[in-house]
Amino acid sequence: MKTFLKSTFALLSILVAFTSCNNASKSNSGALSSSAAEKVYVAPGEHDEFYAFISGGFSGQLSVYGLPSGRLFKVIPVFSQDAEKAYGYNEETKPMLNTSHGFVPWDDSHHPDISQTNGEIDGRWVFINGNNTPRIAKIDLSTFETTEIIEVPNSAGNHSSSFVTENSEYVVAGTRFSIPIPQKDMPIKDYKGNFKGSLSFISIDPEHGHMDIKFQLIMPGFDYDLSHPGRGKSHGWFFFTTYNTEEASTLMEVNASQNDKDFIAAVNWKKIEAYVNNGGGTMMPTRYAHNVYDEATHSATSTIKKEVRVVNPLDVPGAVYFLPTPKSPHGCDVDPSGEYIVGNGKLSANLTVHSFTKMLDAIENNKVAGDAYGIPILNFEDVLAGVVEQPGLGPLHTEFDGKGNAYTTFFISSEVVKWKLGTWEVVDRQACYYSVGHLMIPGGNSQKPFGKYVVAMNKITKDRYLPTGPEVTQSAQLYDISGEKMELLLDFPTVGEPHYAAGCPADLIKPRSKKLFKLEDNKHPYATLSEADTKVVRDGKTVHVYMTTIRSHFAPDNIEGVKVGDKVYFHITNLEQDYDVPHGVSMIGANTSELLIMPGQTETFLWEPKQVGVWPFYCTDFCSALHQEMQGYVRVSPANSNTPLKWSLGEDIE
Amino acid sequence: MKTLKQTVLMLLCIITFTACKNENKEAPISSKSVKATTPKEKSGQAFIKDDEGKPTVLHIAIGSKDHTTLVAAVQAAELENALVNAGPLMVFAPTNEAFAALPEGTVENLLKPENKDALANILKYHVTPGKYTKDFLKKFKKLGQANNGYVKVEVVDGEPLIGGAKIIASVPAGNGIVHVIDKVLLPPAE
Numbered sequence: 001m002k003t004f005l006k007s008t009f010a011l012l013s014i015l016v017a018f019t020s021c022n023n024a025s026k027s028n029s030g031a032l033s034s035s036a037a038e039k040v041y042v043a044p045g046e047h048d049e050f051y052a053f054i055s056g057g058f059s060g061q062l063s064v065y066g067l068p069s070g071r072l073f074k075v076i077p078v079f080s081q082d083a084e085k086a087y088g089y090n091e092e093t094k095p096m097l098n099t100s101h102g103f104v105p106w107d108d109s110h111h112p113d114i115s116q117t118n119g120e121i122d123g124r125w126v127f128i129n130g131n132n133t134p135r136i137a138k139i140d141l142s143t144f145e146t147t148e149i150i151e152v153p154n155s156a157g158n159h160s161s162s163f164v165t166e167n168s169e170y171v172v173a174g175t176r177f178s179i180p181i182p183q184k185d186m187p188i189k190d191y192k193g194n195f196k197g198s199l200s201f202i203s204i205d206p207e208h209g210h211m212d213i214k215f216q217l218i219m220p221g222f223d224y225d226l227s228h229p230g231r232g233k234s235h236g237w238f239f240f241t242t243y244n245t246e247e248a249s250t251l252m253e254v255n256a257s258q259n260d261k262d263f264i265a266a267v268n269w270k271k272i273e274a275y276v277n278n279g280g281g282t283m284m285p286t287r288y289a290h291n292v293y294d295e296a297t298h299s300a301t302s303t304i305k306k307e308v309r310v311v312n313p314l315d316v317p318g319a320v321y322f323l324p325t326p327k328s329p330h331g332c333d334v335d336p337s338g339e340y341i342v343g344n345g346k347l348s349a350n351l352t353v354h355s356f357t358k359m360l361d362a363i364e365n366n367k368v369a370g371d372a373y374g375i376p377i378l379n380f381e382d383v384l385a386g387v388v389e390q391p392g393l394g395p396l397h398t399e400f401d402g403k404g405n406a407y408t409t410f411f412i413s414s415e416v417v418k419w420k421l422g423t424w425e426v427v428d429r430q431a432c433y434y435s436v437g438h439l440m441i442p443g444g445n446s447q448k449p450f451g452k453y454v455v456a457m458n459k460i461t462k463d464r465y466l467p468t469g470p471e472v473t474q475s476a477q478l479y480d481i482s483g484e485k486m487e488l489l490l491d492f493p494t495v496g497e498p499h500y501a502a503g504c505p506a507d508l509i510k511p512r513s514k515k516l517f518k519l520e521d522n523k524h525p526y527a528t529l530s531e532a533d534t535k536v537v538r539d540g541k542t543v544h545v546y547m548t549t550i551r552s553h554f555a556p557d558n559i560e561g562v563k564v565g566d567k568v569y570f571h572i573t574n575l576e577q578d579y580d581v582p583h584g585v586s587m588i589g590a591n592t593s594e595l596l597i598m599p600g601q602t603e604t605f606l607w608e609p610k611q612v613g614v615w616p617f618y619c620t621d622f623c624s625a626l627h628q629e630m631q632g633y634v635r636v637s638p639a640n641s642n643t644p645l646k647w648s649l650g651e652d653i654e
Numbered sequence: 655m656k657t658l659k660q661t662v663l664m665l666l667c668i669i670t671f672t673a674c675k676n677e678n679k680e681a682p683i684s685s686k687s688v689k690a691t692t693p694k695e696k697s698g699q700a701f702i703k704d705d706e707g708k709p710t711v712l713h714i715a716i717g718s719k720d721h722t723t724l725v726a727a728v729q730a731a732e733l734e735n736a737l738v739n740a741g742p743l744m745v746f747a748p749t750n751e752a753f754a755a756l757p758e759g760t761v762e763n764l765l766k767p768e769n770k771d772a773l774a775n776i777l778k779y780h781v782t783p784g785k786y787t788k789d790f791l792k793k794f795k796k797l798g799q800a801n802n803g804y805v806k807v808e809v810v811d812g813e814p815l816i817g818g819a820k821i822i823a824s825v826p827a828g829n830g831i832v833h834v835i836d837k838v839l840l841p842p843a844e
Contacts (some may be wrong), residue, residue, distance in 0.1 A: 257798065317704060349800060349801060388800070390775075390802065393778070393800055412741070413735065413736045413739075414698065414739055414740050414798070434698065434739070435739055435740050458701075459740065462702050463703075464700045
């Protein structure tokens with residue numbers, strides 16, 4: 001009893017001590033590594049060394065940060081409407097959010113991946129998947145705007161996406177939830193053997209990056225969790241982790257964990273590509289949206305496509321193999337040489353590493369342990385390169401530094417563990433605050449990683465920041481990995497859930513970043529290229545306002561003859577041709593977001609006036625010294641009135 | 655003896671922290687004091703003060719007078735932070751009595767610093783990623799444990815036996831559940 005009392009007292013006091021000294025201890029650890037502060041300090045006016053594109057998870061967006069400073073530059077709207085940029089609110093970008101389910105202005109953005117040339121990050125586009133209503137988006141890194149979204153049919157829970165092959169031949173999307181393909185009304189209990197999983201290979205046009213579904217591989221009804229392309233020697237292959245090889249449909253936490261091993265599916269996509277190029281596969285009726293934003297018209301169009309090419313893996317012998325991998329593997333990561341395929345069994349304490357060379361050897365010598373729905377299963381021992389023994393609890397994801405080291409996150413033990421490829425020994429471990437998911441090394445998923453920093457993305461922060469009620473920020477943490485031991489440099493808050501990230505040296509992107517849109521290239525159907533061309537046109541109950549902005553007025557700024565019940569479209573062209581001089585516009589009672597129009601751009605919003613009166617509009621972006629003067633009026637008359645349609649700038653409407 | 659050592663250690667911690675606090679106010683922190691106040695193994699989620707949330711599996715064990723040996727073992731193996739994670743975690747918590755029933759000297763031996771890994775392996779054999787009630791556990795044939803091993807589940811007289819141990823009480827936790835068991839689970843030799 002005495003012992004118990006003592007130890008309880010001791011524990012309590014340590015809790016108290018730590019709590020009371022929390023602030024002190026934190027500032028101390030900062031001071032301890034005074035070099036840490038220097039390492040993340042980017043002086044005013046200076047630029048960061050790396051871009052980091054961090055997904056927003058349930059926010060549906062993609063945030064752009066600088067490393068090492070952790071400064072947030074932009075939130076690029078992708079799958080969700082964004083009031084700040086009017087994305088999904090203005091008429092030009094609404095079609096971007098169209099799907100076969102209609103207008104879906106939200107998604108769950110997960111895995112960004114930057115385009116590659118010859119196995120190296122090229123900084124042209126970043127692709128990201130919408131998890132919920134399966135979609136893949138392309139963001140152009142010259143404008144930092146979402147320029148294309150393709151829906152993925154025959155998919156549900158688009159999780160093992162959107163990873164790019166080493167010459168950006170394909171961006172690949174796997175389905176997490178298997179479903180009836182094609183969809184049909186059937187009992188859920190008949191899942192086993194009837195549901196299927198699809199792995200979609202979406203080709204990327206080398207010039208413009210346009211996406212097109214080349215083929216879908218229709219696989220057994222497992223859950224396809226994550227994936228990565230082979231590279232170097234394994235270029236031409238793609239690897240997907242699976243769980244629920246049990247094909248359960250209820251209480252998955254128990255029923256999908258029965259098998260000692262699930263699989264990594266190895267797909268020889270070059271073989272299937274050749275098969276498809278020779279007319280292989282069948283066209284299957286389906287429906288999916290393909291939305292493309294045209295930079296010349298500043299407008300998006302949405303097309304519903306009606307069929308997709310599907311391939312049965314059994315029709316292409318030698319194209320798909322299963323590699324047994326312990327305990328519901330989650331992360332599926334390929335090292336820069338392309339030799340090692342790391343499967344992180346999230347319920348396993350060990351990391352399993354497969355060898356590409358051994359896999360090829362097993363295939364060549366026909367060492368097959370069995371099959372699953374006709375797809376050959378290789379022997380675990382035949383493909384195993386090595387095991388990292390008990391490095392932590394709950395392994396999730398692995399990235400590489402290009403110097404022979406791998407870095408794996410552990411959710412349950414909340415840490416990043418550095419280990420050596422080939423010897424499988426643990427070199428270092430660093431705590432994460434708290435419950436880390438993905439991690440990112442710039443270029444860490446290419447042949448040429450930039451092994452200077454690793455960013456760990458945490459699911460939980462609890463006490464790490466000033467509290468903001470029950471909902472506190474999620475966060476990323478930056479570690480210096482240039483030395484033998486990792487060093488925690490910085491915590492920084494993120495937008496939404498920092499699910500995963502992609503990074504690259506700033507110099508790859510910076511010189512190509514667009515500064516403005518040239519007016520002479522503006523092909524928007526409602527563009528107004530000079531004040532002389534401004535006008536207001538009535539077509540029945542629809543009114544089109546062709547308006548321009550320039551410091552510091554709208555043209556026109558007085559409009560009469562609009563009536564209650566009209567649909568008034570404001571098409572506003574920003575005539576500025578000067579870097580970073582956008583104008584904003586908002587109209588009282590317009591139930592849309594304010595618009596922010598970049599130099600040379602045209603954007604449109606709809607206003608449906610409901611009340612008689614004289615209603616003002618104004619510029620919402622602090623554009624100039626006379627910003628407060630940048631305003632105007634629209635006179636709204638009763639529906640049955642005869643007020644003539646007139647407009648003016650600088651003179652009275654008579 | 656062990657407890658005494660611990661208490662001394664904790665007191666030292668308290669003193670250093672208090673010291674640092676004062677220094678903070680008065681003078682720039684010397685690198686010496688800074689070094690002294692970063693006991694690395696004592697940072698992380700386990701040491702967040704949280705008197706509103708439901709207690710975690712760790713804090714339930716800490717608060718139980720029947721589990722002082724288990725808690726001491728968890729601390730010796732430095733597993734505190736793994737037990738406060740979002741989980742879900744199911745901890746099979748042998749009582750002091752269960753530890754006492756081990757052959758004489760076993761616990762003392764395991765608590766030695768050089769046996770930290772062996773101790774951690776045994777403790778992780780008591781943890782399942784998951785959260786199941788006693789009744790629900792009857793559905794399992796085996797459980798995959800955090801040390802990468804499996805523990806057998808049998809149903810005898812309508813009660814689940816976990817690796818031969820009986821569940822004598824169950825306490826739901828914020829991040830899982832604690833099942834109090836009457837035997838220490840020993841991982842099968844490899």
